[in-house]
Structures are given as structure tokens and as C-alpha cells.
Amino acid sequence: MRILITILFFLFFWTQAKSQDFKASVAYKYLYSNQWDKAIQTYNFSRPFIVEKQPLLDHGTNFSISYIFNSSKSLKHGIDFSYSYFRSSSDNENLINVLNLHFLDIGYILHYKFNGKINSFYTDFILSATSSGMYRKINGEPFVFDETNAKALGIGGNLSVRMGYYLNLKRMCYVSPFLSLGYSPYFYSPNTEAIINQTKGLTSKNWTSILTSQIGLSFVSIPKNRTGYN
Numbered sequence: 001m002r003i004l005i006t007i008l009f010f011l012f013f014w015t016q017a018k019s020q021d022f023k024a025s026v027a028y029k030y031l032y033s034n035q036w037d038k039a040i041q042t043y044n045f046s047r048p049f050i051v052e053k054q055p056l057l058d059h060g061t062n063f064s065i066s067y068i069f070n071s072s073k074s075l076k077h078g079i080d081f082s083y084s085y086f087r088s089s090s091d092n093e094n095l096i097n098v099l100n101l102h103f104l105d106i107g108y109i110l111h112y113k114f115n116g117k118i119n120s121f122y123t124d125f126i127l128s129a130t131s132s133g134m135y136r137k138i139n140g141e142p143f144v145f146d147e148t149n150a151k152a153l154g155i156g157g158n159l160s161v162r163m164g165y166y167l168n169l170k171r172m173c174y175v176s177p178f179l180s181l182g183y184s185p186y187f188y189s190p191n192t193e194a195i196i197n198q199t200k201g202l203t204s205k206n207w208t209s210i211l212t213s214q215i216g217l218s219f220v221s222i223p224k225n226r227t228g229y230n
Contacts, residue, residue: 021067021068021221022066022220023064023066023067023219023220024218025062025065025178025216025218025219026061026062026216026217027062027063027064027215027216028060028214029213029214030058030059030060030212030213031058031084031086032058032210033057033187033208033209033210034209035193035204035209036056036057042199042202046197050090050092050095051092052090054090054097054099055088055089055090056088057087057101058086059086060084060085060086060087061084061085062082062084062085062214062216063082064080064081064083066078066081066109066218076113077108077111078108078109079109080107080126081106082103082106082107082128083103083105084102084103085100086100086101087099087101095139096137096138096139097136097137097138098136099135099136100134100137101132102132102134103131105130105131105158106128106129107126107128107129108126108127109125110124110125110126111124120165121163121164122164123162124160124162124163124180125159125161126158126162126182127157128160129155129157130154130156130158131153131154131155132153132155132189133151133152133153134151134152134153134154134189134196135150136150136196150194151195152190152191152194153189154189155187156184156186156210157184157186158183158210159183159184160181160183160212161180161181161182162179162180164179165177173219173220173221174221175218176217176219178214178215178217178218179213180214181211181212181213182211182212182214183210183211183212184210184211185209186209187207187210188207189206189207189208192204192208
């Protein structure tokens with residue numbers, strides 16, 4: 001963890017010096033995973049006594065920061081750091097069950113502006129390394145397995161496409177509404193079913209594919225001493 005924090009701080013200060021623009025984004029995020037949906041549906045089916053069913057882990061939020069480096073006017077590249085959070089909670093008599101799912105992505109961006117100007121449509125192609133952590137609480141207490149707080153960690157890759165438009169707020173400051181689609185063909189998370197349903201290999205595999213979509217808003221700052229936008 002200390003090594004990861006050191007790397008992130010190094011990248012932050014390095015990109016501040018080298019970046020063409022800085023972008024902070026917030027978005028609604030939808031997630032679809034067939035294997036994880038099966039595990040939650042099996043949890044609901046095998047517990048007919050619960051009145052409020054466990055919701056799927058499909059609605060969440062995303063926060064990201066991006067740095068775009070100096071390059072050509074239309075085609076640039078950069079790095080992207082992204083955090084996503086999903087929550088599923090059911091409240092039944094003597095049983096409040098909560099699932100918390102976290103994602104952390106670090107990716108490479110290929111940034112294309114259609115007319116080479118800042119006031120324009122753009123497309124980002126993002127290739128990311130993705131990690132996840134799923135945690136469960138029962139009646140407000142962490143779910144314990146073998147005398148430790150149980151968790152399901154995951155790792156994989158993700159390819160996403162983000163499309164948006166820059167709108168000028170004031171000099172060197174812009175806002176950008178955007179849409180994005182992402183796909184992870186192979187995401188390895190062998191203990192997810194065990195966290196959700198206390199079974200392993202009964203309803204799902206130790207990996208899953210993940211499809212995501214986002215709609216959100218970015219706030220963009222471009223340093224005055226940078227060039228490349230006309």
C-alpha cells in the first residue's frame with residue numbers, strides 16, 4: 001500500500017509539470033456482470049423467508065481524474081485514475097445485509113479532438129488495469145470468516161470509450177458532459193460468490209465479464225502556459 005501511494009504521488013507531481021490539461025469527473029455508473037447477478041439471485045431464491053430481496057450491484061458512482069500531455073493538436077495521450085463505488089442493501093427483520101463493491105482503475109488515455117480545438121467534440125479511448133474489493137456487513141458488523149473480516153478481491157483489464165463536448169465557462173476553464181461505455185472481458189475474482197452467497201462454484205465461475213456505462217460531467221482546467229489548443 002505504501003508503495004502504491006508513493007507511485008501515485010510521484011505520478012501526480014510529474015503530470016502536474018507535464019500535463020496539457022487536468023480533468024476531474026463525476027458520473028453515474030451502471031454495471032452488468034452475469035456471474036455476480038446469478039450469485040445475488042441465488043441468494044434471494046435460497047432464502048424465501050426474506051421479504052426485501054437483495055438488489056443487484058448495478059447502480060453506482062464514479063470519480064476520476066485525468067491528465068492529458070502535450071502532443072499534436074488533435075491527438076493527445078495521458079493517464080487516468082478512476083474510483084467506482086456500488087452498494088446493495090436489504091433491510092429485513094433481524095437481517096440487514098449490505099454489500100459494498102469498490103473499483104480502482106489506472107489507465108492510459110488516447111484523446112482525440114475532432115477539429116483540433118478545445119470547443120469541440122472529443123473521444124477518449126482508455127485502456128486500464130482494474131482492481132476491486134467486495135465487502136459485506138450483516139446488521140452493521142463486518143462479515144467474518146475464519147476469524148477475519150471476509151473480502152473478495154479482483155483484478156482484470158478494461159477497455160472503455162468516452163465521448164463528450166467541451167463548453168467554455170471562463171478563460172482556461174471548461175465543463176464537459178460525457179457518455180462512456182466500458183468492457184472487461186475477463187475479470188478474476190474467485191471469492192465473490194462466497195461473499196455474496198457463502199458458496200463457491202455453485203452458481204458462478206471464479207471470473208466474470210463486466211459491461212459498464214456512464215453518464216457524467218467533467219471539469220477541465222488548462223494551464224495558461226500550455227499550448228496545443230487553438
